[in-house]
Amino acid sequence: MAQRRMFSNRITDSAKFLKMPLSSQALYFHLGLHADDDGVVEAFSVMRQTGAVEDDLRILVAKNFVNVLNDDLVAYITDWNENNRIRADRKVDSIYKDLLLEILPNIELTEPKPRADTGKATGRPMDNQWTDNGPHRLGKVRLGKVRLGKDSNIYSSSNDEPHIDSKKIKEIISYLNEKAGTKYRASGSKTQRLIKARFNDGFNDEDFKKVIDIKVAEWSGTDMAKYLRPETLFGTKFESYLNQEVKKSKTNKGGDSYGGLEF
Incomplete structure (x- = not known):
């Protein structure tokens, strides 16, 4: 993002x-x-x-x-x-x-096209590009370092596109099911897209386990327990969850439960 x-x-x-x-x-x-x-x-x-x-x-x-x-x-x-x-x-x-x-089938979406700097898949540029109407940079783009270490085997050495080992996805979902008492399938297309997206952002399998541990500790036994699922845990707030302090769960007696909003 x-x-x-x-x-x-x-x-x-x-x-x-x-x-x-x-x-x-x-x-x-x-x-x-x-x-x-x-x-x-x-x-x-x-x-x-x-x-x-x-x-x-x-x-x-x-x-x-x-x-x-x-x-x-x-x-x-x-x-x-x-x-x-x-x-x-x-x-x-x-x-x-x-x-x-x-x-919303009639909304106007921008269709991605190959990147100008590499000619490959769309995404953030690899250099500081200029605006079309003058040399006014929008600010330096800081490129995050890809986390390798123990998980370097999830990236393909033959090209720039990351290859995610399916075993990694299975391990992550198995860990979630074990900790949260759930029965999610690693074969779900949305689940796989979410996990691959976070790997593509540079996170590793230990980060997934840490997020699961943090949110299980915080949400278990509360109204939030129903959100211990891939769509919530591995979405766009993943990094925020990863940097969150571990909190012990407290029973939510009549607290906010936004999942039940009606519009």
């Missing part, structure tokens, strides 16, 4: 936007910052991290700033193309693209 996002003043200075509570406005900005290149974001995770309440999201939906795509609060930012114009050779398709097109 990109590290920089933009917002259009036409949207954020409008009366419709400014009449919303400040908490709903703040949630909109956080959702935009965490959205992928298609404008899709896991709203539930953002709400939990920012302390937003369900009414903040309801207001965004009612004002047509956000469309909720499923019960897990995967959401699409309605004015995404107004806020962000992403170059086709840098654009990475959302892992929720199929869901997005199923719910």
Whole structure:
């Protein structure tokens, strides 16, 4: 996911936007910052991290700033193309693209094309590229180092495209099932896409196990236990979960449960 996002003043200075509570406005900005290149974001995770309440999201939906795509609060930012114009050779398709097109078949999506710097698959550029209208750089792009070490065997040495060993995926899902008492299948296409996406980001199998341990310790025995699943754990908030302190679970007596929101 990109590290920089933009917002259009036409949207954020409008009366419709400014009449919303400040908490709903703040949630909109956080959702935009965490959205992928298609404008899709896991709203539930953002709400939990920012302390937003369900009414903040309801207001965004009612004002047509956000469309909720499923019960897990995967959401699409309605004015995404107004806020962000992403170059086709840098654009990475959302892992929720199929869901997005199923719910909103008429939206305009940027189609990826081969990268200008390598001619290969789309993604972030390998150098600091200039804007088309002058030598004004948007800022230095810091390239993260690929984690090799014990897990270097998951990358193919013959080309730049990572090859994920299917055994790694099975081990991760088996670990999740063991720790969370679940019965997820490693063969699920969405599960495989999520895990491969995180490996492609440079994470390794120990990172997956750490995230599972952290969230099992925090969510077991609470209303959040139902979110101990690949779609939540291995999505766009993976790195945030990885850097989170371990918290012991507490029974949630009537606490927030955003998975049950109705719109």
